[in-house]
Amino acid sequence: MLPINPSDTIAAVATPPGEGAIGIVRLSGSQALAIATRSFRRQKPGAWQSHRAYLGQVVDESGEHIDQALCTYMQGPHSYTGEDVVELSCHGSPAVLRRTVELVVRRGARPAQPGEFTLRAFCNGKLDLAQAEAVMDVVRARTGKGLSFAQAQLEGRLSRRIQALRGQVLALLARLEANIDFSEDDVPPAPAREVTAALEGALSVLSQLLATAHAGAMVRDGLPAVLVGRPNVGKSSLLNAFLAADRAIVTDIPGTTRDVLEETVDVAGVPLALADTAGIVTTDDAVERLGVERSRASLAAARLIVLVLDGSMPLQPEDDDVIGEVRRLRESDGDRHVVVALNKADLPVTLTADGVSAVLAGCPVALTSAIAPDGLQALRSAIERVLLGAALPADGAVVTSLRHQAALREAEAALTEAQQAVAAGLPEDFVCIGLRAALTALGELTGESAPEDLLDRIFGDFCIGK
Ligand SMILES: Nc1nc2c(ncn2[C@@H]2O[C@H](COP(=O)(O)OP(=O)(O)OP(=O)(O)O)[C@@H](O)[C@H]2O)c(=O)[nH]1
Ligand SMILES: [Mg+2]
Numbered sequence: 004m005l006p007i008n009p010s011d012t013i014a015a016v017a018t019p020p021g022e023g024a025i026g027i028v029r030l031s032g033s034q035a036l037a038i039a040t041r042s043f044r045r046q047k048p049g050a051w052q053s054h055r056a057y058l059g060q061v062v063d064e065s066g067e068h069i070d071q072a073l074c075t076y077m078q079g080p081h082s083y084t085g086e087d088v089v090e091l092s093c094h095g096s097p098a099v100l101r102r103t104v105e106l107v108v109r110r111g112a113r114p115a116q117p118g119e120f121t122l123r124a125f126c127n128g129k130l131d132l133a134q135a136e137a138v139m140d141v142v143r144a145r146t147g148k149g150l151s152f153a154q155a156q157l158e159g160r161l162s163r164r165i166q167a168l169r170g171q172v173l174a175l176l177a178r179l180e181a182n183i184d185f186s187e188d189d190v191p192p193a194p195a196r197e198v199t200a201a202l203e204g205a206l207s208v209l210s211q212l213l214a215t216a217h218a219g220a221m222v223r224d225g226l227p228a229v230l231v232g233r234p235n236v237g238k239s240s241l242l243n244a245f246l247a248a249d250r251a252i253v254t255d256i257p258g259t260t261r262d263v264l265e266e267t268v269d270v271a272g273v274p275l276a277l278a279d280t281a282g283i284v285t286t287d288d289a290v291e292r293l294g295v296e297r298s299r300a301s302l303a304a305a306r307l308i309v310l311v312l313d314g315s316m317p318l319q320p321e322d323d324d325v326i327g328e329v330r331r332l333r334e335s336d337g338d339r340h341v342v343v344a345l346n347k348a349d350l351p352v353t354l355t356a357d358g359v360s361a362v363l364a365g366c367p368v369a370l371t372s373a374i375a376p377d378g379l380q381a382l383r384s385a386i387e388r389v390l391l392g393a394a395l396p397a398d399g400a401v402v403t404s405l406r407h408q409a410a411l412r413e414a415e416a417a418l419t420e421a422q423q424a425v426a427a428g429l430p431e432d433f434v435c436i437g438l439r440a441a442l443t444a445l446g447e448l449t450g451e452s453a454p455e456d457l458l459d460r461i462f463g464d465f466c467i468g469k
Contacts, residue, residue, distance in 0.1 A: 008113075009123070009126065010032070010033065011032055011112075011113045012030060012031065012032025012033060012034040012035050012038060012111065012112045012113065013030070013031055013032055013112060013113055013114070013115035013116075013119055013120070013123075014028060014029065014030045014031075014038075014104055014107045014108060014112035014113070014114060014115060015028070015029060015104065015114060015115035015119075015120075015467050015468035016028055016029075016100045016101075016104060016467070016468050017029040017090070017120075017468035017469070018095060018100075018468070020097065021095075021097065022095055022096065022097070023095025024094075024095055025092050025093070025094065025095050026092075026093050026094065026095035026096065026097075026099065026100045027090050027091065027092050027093070027468075028090070028091045028093065028100060028103045028104055028107065029088065029089070029090050029091075029115075029120065029468060030088065030089040030090075030091075030107060030112055031082070031083075031084040031086045031087070031088045031115075031120055031123060032086050032087065032112070033086065033087060034111055034112070035076075035086070035087040035088060035089040035112075036051060036076055036078075036087055036089060037111070038089075038107050038110045038111050038112050039074060039076070039089040039091070039107075041110045041111075042061060042062065042063075042091075042103070042106050042107050042110050043057075043059050043060070043061055043062065043072065043074050043091065044059050044060045044062045045057050045058070045059040045074070046058045046059045046060075051076050052076070053076055053077060053078035053081065054075075054076070054077055054078075054081070055075070055076065056073045056074065056075045056092075057073065057074045057075075057076075058071070058072075058073055058074075059071075059072065059074060060072070061091060061093060061099075061103050061106065063102075063106050064106075064109070069093075069099060069102050069103055069106065070093045070094055070096070070099040070103070071093075071094075072091045072092055072093040072103075073091075073092040074089060074090070074091050074092075075089065075090045075092070076088075076089050077089075077090075080127065080129075083120060083124055083129070084120050084121075084123040084124045084127060084129065085123065085124060085127030085128065085129045086123060086127065091103060115467060115468065116462075116463075116467070117462065117463055117464070117465045117466060117467050117469075118139075118461075118462030118463065118464070118465025118466075118469060119462070120468070120469060121135050121138050121139075121462065121465060121469055122135075122458070122462045125450060125458075125462075130157075131159075131162050131449040131450045131451075132447075132448065132449055132450025132453055132458075132461070133156060133161050133162050133165070133404075133407065133448055133449050133450070134156065134157050134158075134159055134162055135450070135461070135462075136156075136404060136406075136461060137153050137154075137156035137157035138157060138465075138469065139464065139465055139466075139469065140152075140153035140156065140157075140223060140403065140404075141153040141154060141157055142466070142469065144223075145225065145267060145269070145274040146222065146269040146272045146273065146274050147269075147272060148222050148271070148272025148273075149222050149223055149272060149274065149403075152219060152222055152223065152401050152403050153223070153403070155400070155401065156400075156401075156403065160399070160400045161212075161400040161401070161402065161407070162449055163400075164208065164212065164400045165445055165448055165449050166449065167208075168205055168208050168209070168414075168445060169442060169445050169446070169449075169451075171201065171204065171205050172205055172418075172438055172441055172442055172445070173442065175198065175201045175202070175205075175438060176435060176438040176439065176442070179198070179431045179434055179435050179438070180435060182431055183431055183432060183435070195425050195428075198425050198434065199422065199425055199426075202418055202421055202422045202425065203422075205418055205441075206415065206418050206419065206422070209411055209414060209415045209418070210415070212400060212402050212411055213402065213408065213411050213412065213415065215395055215396065215399070215400070215401045215402050216402040216403075216407075216408040216411070217392070218390070218391040218392065218395050218401075219395070219401040219402045219403035219404075220402075220403060220404070220405060220408070221273045221390050221391065222272050222273055222391075222395075222401075222403060223403035223404065225267070225273055225274035225275060225276060226273070226275065226276070226306040226307055226390075227275075227276045227278070227301075227304055227305050227306055227307070228268075228275040228276065228277045228278070228305055228306070228307035228308070228309060229277070229278045229280060229301045229302055229304075229305035229307070229308055229309065230242060230277065230278065230279050230280060230309045230311055230344075231280055231283060231298060231301075231302050231308060231309070231310055231311065231325060231329070232282060232283070232310060232311035232312060232313075232322070232325055233257075233282050233283060233284055233319060233321035233322055233324075233325055234257035234258050234259075234281075234282025234284055234321075235255070235256075235257040235259075235282065235313070236282070236311045236312060236313040236322075236346055236347075237311060237313065237346040237347060237371075237373050238260065238279050238280065238282070238311050239251035239252065239253045239259065239260050239264075239279050240253050240346075240373030240374070241279075241309075241311060241344060241346065241371065241373045241379070241382075242264065242266065242268075242277060242279040243373065244373040244374075244378060244379055245266075245268045245270075245277065245379060246266055246268065250264065250266060251264050251279050257282060257284075258281070258282060258284070258286070258288070258291050258294075260279060260280065260281045260282065260294065261281055261290055261291065261293075261294040262281070262294060262297065263278050263279070263280050263281075263297045263298065263300075263301050264278065264279045265277065265278045265279075266279075270383050270386045270387065270390075271383065271386065271387035271390070271391060273386075273387075273390055273391070275307065275386075277309075278301045278305070280294075280297065280298035280301050280302070281294030281295055281297065281298045282295075282298075282321075283295055283298050283299070283302075283321070283324065283325050283328070284321050285321075285324075299328075302328065302329075302332065303332065305339070306338070306339060306340065307339075307340045307341075307342070307386065307389075307390065308329055308332070308333075308339065308340070308341045308342070309342050309343075309344050309382070309386075310325065310326070310329050310341060310342070310343045310344065310363070310366075311343075311344045311346050312343060312344070312345055312346065312354060312359065313346055313347050313354070314345035314346060314347055314348055314350075314352050314353065314354045314355075314370065315347040315350035315351065315352065315353055315354075316353050316354065317353055317354060318354060318358070318362070323362070326362055326363050329341055329363070330363060333366075340389045340390060341363075341366045341389075342366060342367050342368075342369060342382065342385045342386055342389055343359050343363065343366050343367070343368040343369070344369055344371045344382050345359065345368055345369065345370050345371065346371045346372065346373060347372060347373075348370040348371055348372045348375070348378070349372040349374060349375045349378070352370075356368040356370075367385040367388065367389060368385075369381035369382040369384070369385040406448075406461075407448050410444045410445065410447045410448040411444070411445075411448070413440070413441075413444035414440075414441040414444040414445050417437045417438070417440035417441040417444060418437060418438070418441045419437075420436075420437040420440075421433075421434045421435075421436075421437025421438055421441070422437075424436075424437060
């Protein structure tokens, strides 16, 4: 998606739908100020200065006041899009915002497409593609860690690593191409040792970046998780403890929860879509049976299973049934994580971690209490370990997007082929093919070589007004 017409001035509401203290209508393009001056009457008329806010009224063609507003003018290129930008900060009323957008459209603006402001920023060189994507990640971040990764990417931390890497690969390519073009002894050939070392350096940067991708994606996208177990072990109590809120009904009657209840929970910066489920049990009660079916569906869909057991009593036959189901699921898909919560640890402990390991080997077991202060600490740490593994770099570049991960893997494969060509003593042309493919893959990440349909996909996913 290249801008439909880059000379159009675009307009959109930039704040969320619904009521708010303030709602902003944003304009970008060469006519932004002209349209604003036709739609906004300043309280103190005068010359417009960039990066100043002016109080006045949004006024329609007949002179009717739509709303009092603050109008901020940002002259290009010193603006978000790189073009002239005007923001009208009105009262956050859906009626005011709709009428204001309709007015500026009648005055010559075009309604913006989703992501079109950021697309313009990208086309005007204000942001590269990875940074543009980070804008949406900042908007959508659900945990503090997700936000700091998105901010780092927006600030250019990943882009700089990629640019440096592209620079190294380009230098090597230039060197080899010079050899091919002037093979009549003018240029000494690059020794294979040197080429190999350069390729190894680039590959090691790629593998450092890729090592962050799994955890980075978890933090950005989260994953579906489920609390399962037989009735009365404390699943709903644990959900409430995670949320520090009285969200799910808790009673001492087995079979309290009938329906699946899902909430987002932040564990070590990973937004878990955590489902509390009905206790899994064989029952004649028709309603409970439907609940158990839903529990099984949530269990099958989860990437993280928190198997809850009551540590204050020995394993019951119903526990064994649930353990068997979890074990089968884990064996059928190794990418599914399981953590055991040995709950009610505030009571005298009967069931131990060793006892659990004897029936379910290889899963971390955490002592939990839904009622004790800090009763979830061990469970949180266990989840962090199974999901994130080794610590992520606090200030380094982290790969969070699957698209970036795929581009880096492509670059890695291309450089590996180049390395094999060197090792096999193939002509330099073969090495150059690999280097060029790596450059294209890296360019797709930052946008230098992004095809139009890729831009369509990326910016089409943005919200309107961003
Ligand atoms: N002492 C103690 N009691 C707990 C703990 N967690 C839950 N309970 C109690 O155990 C009983 C059952 O708790 P729930 O959270 O409703 O259990 P559940 O697994 O959701 O039960 P179902 O919805 O019936 O499957 C309630 O009386 C809770 O107060 C805990 O950590 N310690
Ligand atoms: Mg329950």
